[in-house]
Amino acid sequence: MARIQERNCTIIWKKPALFRRSVSGAALLVLAACSNVAQAATYTMFRDPGCGCCLNWAGHLEDGMNAKVASVDSNDMAAIKTARGVPEELWSCHTMEVDGYIIEGHVPAEAVARLLRERPDGVAGLAVPGMPLGSPGMEAGNRIQPYEVIAFGPTGQSVFASYR
CATH class of the missing domain: 3.40.30 (Glutaredoxin)
Known part of the structure; x- marks a missing residue:
């Protein structure tokens, strides 16, 4: 199990691979949005x-x-x-x-x-x-x-x- 501790709260993830994919996907969306700033203008x-x-x-x-x-x-x-x-x-x-x-x-x-x-x-x-x-x-x-x-x-x- 993966544990993430933040402000006295502990979140337990039963599927670390799913968590990593979610974080990776979110990071890719942020990068795509940043690169689209130049293209959209x-x-x-x-x-x-x-x-x-x-x-x-x-x-x-x-x-x-x-x-x-x-x-x-x-x-x-x-x-x-x-x-x-x-x-x-x-x-x-x-x-x-x-x-x-x-x-x-x-x-x-x-x-x-x-x-x-x-x-x-x-x-x-x-x-x-x-x-x-x-x-x-x-x-x-x-x-x-x-x-x-x-x-x-x-x-x-x-x-x-x-x-x-």
Whole structure:
């Protein structure tokens, strides 16, 4: 018999194999639900039609999150960024909307996934200001510039992740 003790209660399972299968099944359901977050969301990237690094970044996001990014060309990126509340000091070359969040610039897929998973209070989006070498979509051989992913929203800005 298997025994599980929790808060002064003892639960006795007569069939440990059944218990293990139940726990394994529940774990698989949780993992499947987490992976479906990326698949269920709509990823819409706005970009200047002359910018090639944006498509490279979209490919990084598609590979890293198992998602499909829709690309919308715009000749007025300033209007798109302003309308979505991206602070001007955080602007980069492309802007994406996903699941109620704004992603500005070359934000790594792992940071986007973390944002969608954790959903921190007061965060409207993430940004990598400028176009740092070595960030997703801006790969340049061995040249890498350290950069930070900035969380922004109505309460201000903070460092969400750092890459060196």
